[in-house]
Amino acid sequence: MSATAARPEELDDATRPNYLNVSHTIKSWLLTQDHKRIAVLYLVSISFFFLLGGLAASMIRLELTSPRGVMLESETYNKMFSAHGIIMVFLFLVPSIPATFGNFALPMMIGAKDLAFPRLNLLSWYLYMIGGGLILAALLMGGVDTGWTFYTPYSSMYSSGHVVLAIVGVFIAGFSSIFTGLNFIATVHKMRAPGMTWFRMPLFVWAMYATSVIIVLGTPVVAITLALVAVEATMGVGIFSPALGGDPVLFQHMFWFYSHPAVYIMILPSMGVMSELIACFSRKRIFGYHFVAFSSLAIAGLGFIVWGHHMFTSGQSTFQSLVFSLISFVVAVPSAVKTFNWMATIYKGNVDLRSPMIFALGFLGLFVVGGLTGLYLASLATDVHLQATYFVVAHFHYIMVGGAMMGFLGALHYWWPKMTGKMYSDNWAKIGAALVFVGFNLTFFPQFILGYLGMPRRYHYYDFAPQWQAYNIMSSAGASVLALGYILPAFYLLHSLKYGKPAGRNPWGAVGLEWQTESPPDTHNFHEIPIVTHEAYDYAAVDEIEHAQAQEVMKKEAHMGSDE
Amino acid sequence: MFNFPLRPEAASTFAGQHDLLFGILTVLTIVFSVPVMILAIIFAVRFRAGNKVDRSRPSHENLKLELTWTIIPLLLALAVFGYSAKLFVDLRKPPKDAMEIFVIGKQWMWHIQHPNGVRENNELHVPVGVPVKLTMISQDVIHAFYIPEFRTQYMVVPDKYTQLWFQATKEGEYMILCNQYCGTQHSEMVGKVIVQRPDEFQKWLADGGRSMRPKDRTMVESGEDLYKLYNCANCHGDVDTPRGPSLYGLFGKRQQMTDGTTVLADDEYLRESLLKAEKKLVAGYIATMPNYEQELSEEQALQLIAYMKTLGVQKPAAPAAPAAATTPQEGNR
Ligand code: HEM
Ligand SMILES: [Cu+2]
Numbered sequence: 001m002s003a004t005a006a007r008p009e010e011l012d013d014a015t016r017p018n019y020l021n022v023s024h025t026i027k028s029w030l031l032t033q034d035h036k037r038i039a040v041l042y043l044v045s046i047s048f049f050f051l052l053g054g055l056a057a058s059m060i061r062l063e064l065t066s067p068r069g070v071m072l073e074s075e076t077y078n079k080m081f082s083a084h085g086i087i088m089v090f091l092f093l094v095p096s097i098p099a100t101f102g103n104f105a106l107p108m109m110i111g112a113k114d115l116a117f118p119r120l121n122l123l124s125w126y127l128y129m130i131g132g133g134l135i136l137a138a139l140l141m142g143g144v145d146t147g148w149t150f151y152t153p154y155s156s157m158y159s160s161g162h163v164v165l166a167i168v169g170v171f172i173a174g175f176s177s178i179f180t181g182l183n184f185i186a187t188v189h190k191m192r193a194p195g196m197t198w199f200r201m202p203l204f205v206w207a208m209y210a211t212s213v214i215i216v217l218g219t220p221v222v223a224i225t226l227a228l229v230a231v232e233a234t235m236g237v238g239i240f241s242p243a244l245g246g247d248p249v250l251f252q253h254m255f256w257f258y259s260h261p262a263v264y265i266m267i268l269p270s271m272g273v274m275s276e277l278i279a280c281f282s283r284k285r286i287f288g289y290h291f292v293a294f295s296s297l298a299i300a301g302l303g304f305i306v307w308g309h310h311m312f313t314s315g316q317s318t319f320q321s322l323v324f325s326l327i328s329f330v331v332a333v334p335s336a337v338k339t340f341n342w343m344a345t346i347y348k349g350n351v352d353l354r355s356p357m358i359f360a361l362g363f364l365g366l367f368v369v370g371g372l373t374g375l376y377l378a379s380l381a382t383d384v385h386l387q388a389t390y391f392v393v394a395h396f397h398y399i400m401v402g403g404a405m406m407g408f409l410g411a412l413h414y415w416w417p418k419m420t421g422k423m424y425s426d427n428w429a430k431i432g433a434a435l436v437f438v439g440f441n442l443t444f445f446p447q448f449i450l451g452y453l454g455m456p457r458r459y460h461y462y463d464f465a466p467q468w469q470a471y472n473i474m475s476s477a478g479a480s481v482l483a484l485g486y487i488l489p490a491f492y493l494l495h496s497l498k499y500g501k502p503a504g505r506n507p508w509g510a511v512g513l514e515w516q517t518e519s520p521p522d523t524h525n526f527h528e529i530p531i532v533t534h535e536a537y538d539y540a541a542v543d544e545i546e547h548a549q550a551q552e553v554m555k556k557e558a559h560m561g562s563d564e
Numbered sequence: 565m566f567n568f569p570l571r572p573e574a575a576s577t578f579a580g581q582h583d584l585l586f587g588i589l590t591v592l593t594i595v596f597s598v599p600v601m602i603l604a605i606i607f608a609v610r611f612r613a614g615n616k617v618d619r620s621r622p623s624h625e626n627l628k629l630e631l632t633w634t635i636i637p638l639l640l641a642l643a644v645f646g647y648s649a650k651l652f653v654d655l656r657k658p659p660k661d662a663m664e665i666f667v668i669g670k671q672w673m674w675h676i677q678h679p680n681g682v683r684e685n686n687e688l689h690v691p692v693g694v695p696v697k698l699t700m701i702s703q704d705v706i707h708a709f710y711i712p713e714f715r716t717q718y719m720v721v722p723d724k725y726t727q728l729w730f731q732a733t734k735e736g737e738y739m740i741l742c743n744q745y746c747g748t749q750h751s752e753m754v755g756k757v758i759v760q761r762p763d764e765f766q767k768w769l770a771d772g773g774r775s776m777r778p779k780d781r782t783m784v785e786s787g788e789d790l791y792k793l794y795n796c797a798n799c800h801g802d803v804d805t806p807r808g809p810s811l812y813g814l815f816g817k818r819q820q821m822t823d824g825t826t827v828l829a830d831d832e833y834l835r836e837s838l839l840k841a842e843k844k845l846v847a848g849y850i851a852t853m854p855n856y857e858q859e860l861s862e863e864q865a866l867q868l869i870a871y872m873k874t875l876g877v878q879k880p881a882a883p884a885a886p887a888a889a890t891t892p893q894e895g896n897r
Contacts, residue, residue, distance in 0.1 A: 074751065078748065151706060151744070153704075153722065154745070242723030243722075289625075312652075318653060318656045329644070336633070337633065344626075349611045350611065350619070351611045353612060357608070361605070365600075368596070372592070372593040375592075376586070384652065389743065452570070457745075458751075459751040462751070
């Protein structure tokens with residue numbers, strides 16, 4: 001049943017010109033307007049920042065193994081978790097799936113030759129790099145100690161670090177995502193192949209669309225907010241600082257107006273990936289396609305009106321808190337719906353347990369826990385105790401690391417053969433997935449208990465509460481396993497570049513348009529623009545036939561001019 | 565060497581209710597997550613490609629089913645919301661007879677002041693079984709006053725009074741933590757609540773506290789000293805004069821402002837009028853009152869407010885302005 005064996009007619013794939021090998025000069029990469037090359041640029045740079053954020057995380061975890069700290073001064077520790085948070089949120093989570101896999105796959109999935117604005121796309125990457133560079137510079141020049149949330153008046157009036165520089169970096173990186181979002185929206189509206197109606201679009205495309213809407217509406221707000229912090233810090237204009245006549249809590253409103261939806265910027269793309277993976281490896285149409293598509297939009301919309309649940313104890317009125325809490329409970333429902341729909345998709349499927357599917361199953365488990373623990377925080381009376389403790393840290397890591405990161409890895413393993421034309425070792429990939437899953441739970445589950453026990457986030461001394469130590473040690477041990485799980489893919493994926501078997505057009509026997517073109521695709525994605533006549537995930541046609549046969553059918557179809 | 569506690573001691577009236585709700589949520593979490601995980605694995609293995617199982621009539625759409633799994637979670641969510649909201653509303657409404665204590669947060673310390681003038685740092689003595697209301701403000705950045713054993717916290721914000729109330733149910737010592745990141749020594753901004761038998765507490769209070777030298781003046785008296793020192797009565801008499809509105813009977817009243825709005829004269833308003841007088845002007849007056857922002861500490865503002873609150877119930881004093889009575893409290897700031 002191995003789908004990885006090379007078929008004769010594709011053996012010359014290696015020499016066929018494709019987007020990777022059309023040109024080898026550095027310049028050709030740095031000035032490329034090919035969405036696929038830009039995706040590769042993002043993949044490399046985002047991985048680099050992830051590594052930095054991960055290093056900071058390991059320092060934090062090491063420090064916390066002892067109630068009195070292991071090696072860091074308070075000041076350094078604060079800079080460390082700020083670096084970790086800022087890098088992970090703004091330079092990894094927000095751009096990760098959209099900028100790499102959205103960029104790479106979205107145009108192909110709707111049968112387009114490229115994004116609507118290829119030059120803007122390249123500009124986005126440069127903005128990302130400039131923003132990232134400035135943030136890095138701020139960190140290297142002495143660091144920032146505000147946390148990634150930059151709460152005022154601490155950030156504008158008291159912090160000693162290079163806050164303004166970091167803020168400018170975040171601001172610029174923000175424009176990178178705004179442009180990417182605009183590009184996706186325009187592309188989905190204007191570039192769909194003939195026959196690709198809205199309801200024939202793959203759910204990943206729907207998810208990217210909803211995400212883009214959030215990005216375009218939300219990011220300007222955080223950009224302005226941070227700009228105001230910079231104005232206050234450099235020019236002393238009173239906006240947030242009461243000492244200058246400003247309102248300290250105003251910042252929180254403006255910040256969370258973006259940053260809560262931002263959580264969905266991080267998780268919706270991942271949900272989109274799940275729909276692709278689960279449909280493909282269950283060889284079945286997604287159950288309740290319309291529900292899943294609309295729940296993305298519902299989440300995007302509702303996500304904008306729950307920001308106050310980060311501020312239940314900030315002194316906002318009780319009535320405000322009640323409203324924000326209510327909407328937060330409601331927003332949980334579309335996520336639950338998606339989960340049930342994925343389950344129903346697997347049911348009576350023809351499940352192929354290869355590594356991307358393992359990542360998808362891992363995602364399901366972690367996401368469910370992450371989502372449900374969100375209810376403890378949306379619930380007013382429990383939030384009063386849990387807010388800003390390690391319970392929150394555990395919750396958002398379940399969503400962001402368990403959800404977004406699993407989605408990222410799943411996407412990487414799913415589209416890797418398409419991106420590179422090579423198959424990696426599926427067994428190693430499964431080991432990687434298992435390490436991530438086990439390490440993850442060991443790291444973050446104890447943090448729920450720590451939070452309940454009252455350990456505040458952003459603490460590194462806890463000698464007054466030695467009963468927290470055991471859980472901290474568990475968590476740190478888990479982090480080492482998790483780190484191993486993250487590093488492993490770097491090895492077998494890079495190994496596959498040289499030694500991997502050729503992937504062929506469609507190693508998974510998937511039905512999306514991106515699988516009808518060669519791997520790696522040539523510069524224009526398709527030789528002829530495909531004409532779409534079926535809904536997405538039309539596995540029904542192939543349901544009764546054996547897996548191998550299905551692949552033959554699709555391969556032939558693809559060769560016949562991609563007019564499926 | 566290690567122990568694995570699962571929850572902190574429950575030492576306030578709210579703690580038990582919190583833990584019950586926490587338990588309900590945990591049961592719901594388990595009910596919704598464990599079956600999902602188990603079923604995901606069962607489905608994935610049972611319907612593995614190649615397994616001969618019944619795959620006939622796979623469905624792709626089933627409105628009834630989808631409505632079911634939309635509506636049931638929605639109803640459960642609303643039920644939990646309702647219960648939780650009720651607890652929260654109670655938690656935000658201090659009982660009328662609550663004992664009031666004042667908290668001032670600053671990098672990186674908690675100052676406490678009791679109405680009788682006793683102050684403490686990083687310690688808060690309270691009686692068991694008595695509702696206690698904290699009125700809190702920060703001198704610099706945002707902090708949060710958090711007592712895990714009481715399952716409650718609230719942000720301590722500059723320029724704004726926030727409130728927190730609790731009723732301790734057990735004698736003992738519990739943690740006070742700062743739970744809003746506030747800079748370098750955030751992790752060391754910790755203290756303890758000391759819950760005592762009411763008689764012990766009264767004795768402690770009467771002795772002027774253990775940790776700080778007794779102040780023989782209550783907050784109201786200190787406020788009165790300040791009132792005299794700054795000659796407030798020059799402008800604020802027992803009746804409104806062209807120089808300033810009277811403060812007698814002001815607390816709790818609605819005041820008409822120049823811009824037509826009315827404002828409830830609560831602690832927040834009194835503080836603002838004191839520190840930034842020109843921000844809200846009482847109808848009929850112009851901004852002649854100085855802003856005392858630079859001169860008065862948050863603690864002194866609290867003392868003045870405490871004194872002003874008594875003006876409604878006290879007999880108007882003669883509008884005398886005795887020569888500088890006392891120097892402003894040196895205070896252990
Ligand atoms: C080995 C993996 C990781 C470990 C052990 C880890 C650990 C931690 C710890 C201990 C904190 C500090 C909590 C605090 O004191 O406030 C933290 C914060 C955070 N982490 Fe991670 N983390 C890991 C991976 C990630 C990843 C992959 C992401 C994003 C994809 C992420 C995003 C964040 C964010 C946004 C914060 C908040 C920072 C802040 O409080 O300012 N973490 N993490
Ligand atoms: Cu603090």
